[in-house]
Amino acid sequence: EERLAREAEKARREEEARLAREAEEARIAAEQERLAREAEEARQREIASWPAPYAELSVETVEGGNLTPDGDGLNDALIIKPSVHYLSEPEQDWEIVISDSKGGKFRSFQGTAPLPEAIVWDGLSDTGETVFSLNNYNVELSITPSAADQERIGRLSVKTAQNVRTGLLLQVIIPGKEWKIMVNSIFFDPDKATFNTLSPAQIAANNEALDAVVAEIIAHPGTDVIVEGFANNISNTVEENERELLPLSQERADSIVKQLILRGIPANILSSQGMGDASPLAAWEDVANWWKNRRVEFILRKD
Structure with missing residues (x-):
């Protein structure tokens, strides 16, 4: 009987410990849920205060001159750096279209999230044609936001563009x-x-x-x-x-x-x-x- 009593007491203490652990885990989970909810509510309040989303493009050669992809090692490639601001979720997809001086599509890059930090353009078209000397090329970035962002901002896309001038190719x-x-x-x-x-x-x-x-x-x-x-x-x-x-x-x-x-x-x-x-x-x-x-x-x- 003494052995059975000890075993019963041990079982009782183990059950109390288990219940205490479960109660503590439930308390921690509830606290985490509350903190997450408050953080999300604060985030939504912040998003509601954001200005309209906008995109940016940085376009320049490493050397800082006009693009001249003629293989002399100077201004042979253009560094395109795209960015977008005030989207609450990753974009669905993005596209960069480079058009010639008459508006014809010359080169394009596209992908899904995340937006690349930089793209190196060698001055060639999608078919391998080299840019003309002393011409203007338009670089346009178009971003498709997530469905939630589209609903929030009332727009299907976010766009921006920059002009690129070529130098004299030799x-x-x-x-x-x-x-x-x-x-x-x-x-x-x-x-x-x-x-x-x-x-x-x-x-x-x-x-x-x-x-x-x-x-x-x-x-x-x-x-x-x-x-x-x-x-x-x-x-x-x-x-x-x-x-x-x-x-x-x-x-x-x-x-x-x-x-x-x-x-x-x-x-x-x-x-x-x-x-x-x-x-x-x-x-x-x-x-x-x-x-x-x-x-x-x-x-x-x-x-």
């Missing part, structure tokens, strides 16, 4: 001997080789392009320079090329040579060639990109 054809500069931002009077009716913005663009080309020619002493004019064949016929485009592109190349001479480049190192519709960058069927075929190329060549 493509190496033969290392140390031959280079090419392609420019599509030199403007002429319609169907002429003159500059008489240009707007102030077009005149400024011409000066920027020609001054930049002159700087590169000076930076490569001992080179001869061939100025090549290219045109777009709207009718896609031999007749248009021979009767209109070849003569016009030759006249325009000649006009560029005169502009280079006016800027101090010796005439004896300059020559010109009208290329007409040769080497189109956009196919005849690709009407939206015909503008890419109208361009001037400068070939710098050492003997």
Whole structure:
């Protein structure tokens, strides 16, 4: 009987201890639940006081200059840093679209949460095309918030955009001997080789392009320079090329040579060639990109 009494007392104490533990665990759980509820209520009050959500974009090269992805190790890539503020939950997805100067989609990046800290853009399109010299590209960030955030803010997306300016690209054809500069931002009077009716913005663009080309020619002493004019064949016929485009592109190349001479480049190192519709960058069927075929190329060549 004494043994049974001891065992009963032991069992009683164990039961009391178990009940005490359960009571303490319940008390702790209730306290944690209360604290969590209060924290969530405080968070919701804070969210209610937030301003409208907004996105930001930082776009710059490591060196801080205009983007020139020509492989010389300077300003060859653009660092894109996206961010979004005042969303209460991770976004559903995000997209960065880079558009060319005519608004055409050039390159895109996309993904789901989390938003990347940085994206490195090499200056190439989705199809491997390189950016044009001295052009503006638009970088747009679009974020799709969570369903809860969409309901809270009354918007389906949060967007922002930044402009990116390219510099003058110098493509190496033969290392140390031959280079090419392609420019599509030199403007002429319609169907002429003159500059008489240009707007102030077009005149400024011409000066920027020609001054930049002159700087590169000076930076490569001992080179001869061939100025090549290219045109777009709207009718896609031999007749248009021979009767209109070849003569016009030759006249325009000649006009560029005169502009280079006016800027101090010796005439004896300059020559010109009208290329007409040769080497189109956009196919005849690709009407939206015909503008890419109208361009001037400068070939710098050492003997």
